Amino acid sequence: MSVRIKAVVDKFVKELKEALDADIQDRIMKEREMQSYIAEREREVAEREAAWKAELSRREAEIVRQEARLKIERENLEKEKSVLMGTASNQDNQDGALEITVSGEKYRCLRFSKAKK
CATH class of the missing domain: 1.20.5 (Single alpha-helices involved in coiled-coils or other helix-helix interfaces)
Structure with a gap:
């Protein structure tokens, strides 16, 4: 068994x-x-x-x-x-000049006159 x-x-x-x-x-x-x-x-x-x-x-x-x-x-x-x-800026200068800058060059305009017709 x-x-x-x-x-x-x-x-x-x-x-x-x-x-x-x-x-x-x-x-x-x-x-x-x-x-x-x-x-x-x-x-x-x-x-x-x-x-x-x-x-x-x-x-x-x-x-x-x-x-x-x-x-x-x-x-x-x-x-x-x-x-x-150009760039223009009106400067409050004593002489009233307008300063214009074109291509980095500054130009001053002291007197303005009308263009002739």
């Missing part, structure tokens, strides 16, 4: 070990699959982040270029206005 019980117990222990080994192998496979999935998702996110940062950097560089171009255009416009129109 004890040989039979021992055989049943041995068989039970053997089946239990096989079941545990199968469960361990299944868990190891699932863990590997999960790690693989996580690594793939992290790679995808990193690629999207890198693409987003590159696009952001490109846009920031374009904004800087456009701001520089706008500044140059504004400076050129101011130069053109200065050349075309």
Whole structure:
């Protein structure tokens, strides 16, 4: 009887070990699959982040270029206005002279007269 019980117990222990080994192998496979999935998702996110940062950097560089171009255009416009129109300012001088600045050159007009018809 004890040989039979021992055989049943041995068989039970053997089946239990096989079941545990199968469960361990299944868990190891699932863990590997999960790690693989996580690594793939992290790679995808990193690629999207890198693409987003590159696009952001490109846009920031374009904004800087456009701001520089706008500044140059504004400076050129101011130069053109200065050349075309000159800047006049009525100085409250003792002699009442009118000062006009054209292209950085100052001119003073002391006397005004009407143009002849």
